[in-house]
Amino acid sequence: MRLRVLEAITESSLRNLDLDELFDALLWRVRELFAVDTITVLLTDASGQQLVATAASGLEAEVFQGVRVPIGLGFAGQVAQRREPVWIEHVDESTVVNPLLWERGLRVLLGVPMVAQGDLVGVTHVGSTVPRRFTDEEIDLLQLVADRLATAAHMHRSRSERAAAAMLQDSLLPGLLPIPDGWELAARYVPGAGSGVGGDWYDVFELPGRRIGVVIGDVVGGGLPAAIVMGRLRSALRAYALEFADPAEVLGKLDRKASHFEAHTMATVGYAVIDTATQRMDLALAGHLPPVIAVPGQAARFVDAPVDPPIGYGLAVTGRRGVSFDVPPGALIVLYTDGLVERRGMDLDDRLEKLRGVASPVSPEAACVRIMAALVGDQPATDDIALVTIRHSPTPD
Incomplete structure (x- = not known):
């Protein structure tokens, strides 16, 4: 037998x-x-x-x-x-x-x-x-x-x-980015080698009052489960963004939703709102690495913003905070997930400094090319990478 x-x-x-x-x-x-x-x-x-x-x-x-x-x-x-x-x-x-x-x-x-x-x-x-x-x-x-x-x-x-997961991820990432007057945007998404796809995402959408919403996020975990949670968080954040103007309040609502309905879920999220009329950006960070801002004639720097706890598990019991700052003409903002800067065996601070050093107030597409060349090069990333660059177009002479 x-x-x-x-x-x-x-x-x-x-x-x-x-x-x-x-x-x-x-x-x-x-x-x-x-x-x-x-x-x-x-x-x-x-x-x-x-x-x-x-x-x-x-x-x-x-x-x-x-x-x-x-x-x-x-x-x-x-x-x-x-x-x-x-x-x-x-x-x-x-x-x-x-x-x-x-x-x-x-x-x-x-x-x-x-x-x-x-x-x-x-x-x-x-x-x-x-x-x-x-x-x-x-x-x-x-x-x-x-x-x-x-x-x-x-x-x-x-x-x-x-x-x-690949189909879901592809369907949820924005296609053509908005082209608001006086602003330019570009983005990249690269799945981690061997992991297929996971919970990293970026999103850009127009809001009432000549405002632009920009999201960068990373759900803990990988594969289809992380991609599904990412899709839910993305949809919920868009809904809250229409109801609440303050990014910190939006992330607070998202945290409450995830903590109640998405058991054992955790995500880092950065959410910014650009007011194209006042040329200011409101930003809130939930456990996410701060963006880089490169202003013409100045050294690029990381935005000085409070980093509150990640989304999930109701961690932000004392509320969430945000920051507001001017984005001068010609300035470039770089938002990214940790897959861009984290590498096994390499110091994170050194990698962040490398990102800061390569960021310059060029066009968003050129910035993406430079950043990916410097931090990814010809070596596959082990984690997903999402990258969004935004430039306040220079004032014509």
Whole structure:
């Protein structure tokens, strides 16, 4: 039997199948090899708190009805929580969450965890309508099958999440930036090498009263979960920006929203509002690195602004602060995420000084080119990079 199982899960023709086809092919074969009546694969959901029936042979209704089992509850939930094989010989409401199993007449269930690269992927279980005992060899062989399915599911999920995160990120980043009279803007976004995309973002939008909103942010974490949170924060900030003029108040509202609705979420955010009529910028920072301002005839410097706690967990219990300053004609503002300046093994202060040194009151596009060349060069960044440059156009002679 061992040889037949190994042949089934390593057959070369399986390599070209997508995940659903692989599940269909393998589950049918494994059901015959183990002489069982049902085999089901339940995969963890996005939250990692539930198992969702994804593929089955012999009890397809589990999949059709979208059966979900909380991890830690019932038979499959115990397999997932303990991450070890579980075998029961009494199938009813006292041992199993899903009534379809005992309604099918199952008398015995054997389940094994699906783990890939240390992550719980799901549970595979087989069932029999007649009493039987599973040998140690059968348990080991079912674990081999589960390992094969786990690897395939993990790879598929990783590819799918990267693609979805990239699409989400691309859809949320602004396309053409606003071109208000007397102001120029340029931007860059580069995903970190190996991480695909994450929670870094920038946003630029026009506001009533000839004002421009500029956002730079970084959600802690990476991949699709961070990109989803980023999208929610972006939308919420835009809504608050229409209701409240003060960037500090906007970040306060965003903090309250994230702390209440986005459990275990943290993000650094810089939000600025440019009043094109008065040529002033209001700025608030939530755990974010301060922007650089380069004024013609002066050395570039970091904006002297208070840095309050990041967004999330209700950390800013005493309120949030902001700063307001003039942006003279010809001045350039540089906002960025930490992926631009942080490098493993390099001093952050040295990298920040390098950024300050290369910032000069040139056109925003030229500034982006210079900054990326100096701080990124020909080496891929390990973290996402978002960069926005804004210049108050020089007064014509």
